[in-house]
Amino acid sequence: MRRFYGDIEGCFWLSQDLFAFEELGATDESVTTFHGCGCSCTVEEQNVETLYCEDCYSSFQHHMDDAPDSDNGLTWFVEQDRIAYHFEKTDADTIQEIINDLFTHIGEYTESFKLVEDTHTIQYDFQLPDGLETEDITQLGIWCLGKLVLRSLEKNGKCHVTVELG
Numbered sequence: 214m215r216r217f218y219g220d221i222e223g224c225f226w227l228s229q230d231l232f233a234f235e236e237l238g239a240t241d242e243s244v245t246t247f248h249g250c251g252c253s254c255t256v257e258e259q260n261v262e263t264l265y266c267e268d269c270y271s272s273f274q275h276h277m278d279d280a281p282d283s284d285n286g287l288t289w290f291v292e293q294d295r296i297a298y299h300f301e302k303t304d305a306d307t308i309q310e311i312i313n314d315l316f317t318h319i320g321e322y323t324e325s326f327k328l329v330e331d332t333h334t335i336q337y338d339f340q341l342p343d344g345l346e347t348e349d350i351t352q353l354g355i356w357c358l359g360k361l362v363l364r365s366l367e368k369n370g371k372c373h374v375t376v377e378l379g
């Protein structure tokens with residue numbers, strides 16, 4: 214199962230996936246890992262032709278010389294392998310509205326939801342009731358994630374999450 218981690222942690226479950234972050238209005242960035250040095254960075258599509266790791270190399274050519282060959286032409290970095298999702302404190306009101314609205318549909322199924330916190334991160338426990346429609350499960354997934362994000366905004370003033378792809 215695909216995991217997310219950072220200010221909040223958990224696994225995606227049935228019919229809940231990356232789109233749950235988007236439904237809540239997250240800003241997303243692709244994260245790539247450079248060949249040669251192993252550093253990570255976020256990239257804009259239009260920059261990839263001349264992108265190199267400025268922390269480790271003095272020039273694009275310098276980085277190319279050190280990176281292993283690859284068939285896709287993008288030899289100097291591994292293509293998108295993670296997505297970073299960001300929420301900031303100013304997003305809290307919007308997220309609250311979204312989950313309030315969801316609650317009017319699926320609130321009766323949320324009884325077992327419980328936040329689990331330690332000093333590093335926030336997770337949740339939830340027992341999905343049997344026999345729900347797919348649409349209810351999807352809404353519950355977004356609602357649970359929304360509760361988690363809101364708690365992080367309250368506690369940390371931000372909520373930054375990474376999701377591994379593939």
Ligand SMILES: [Zn+2]
Pocket residue numbers: 247250251252266267268269270
């Ligand atoms: Zn580097």
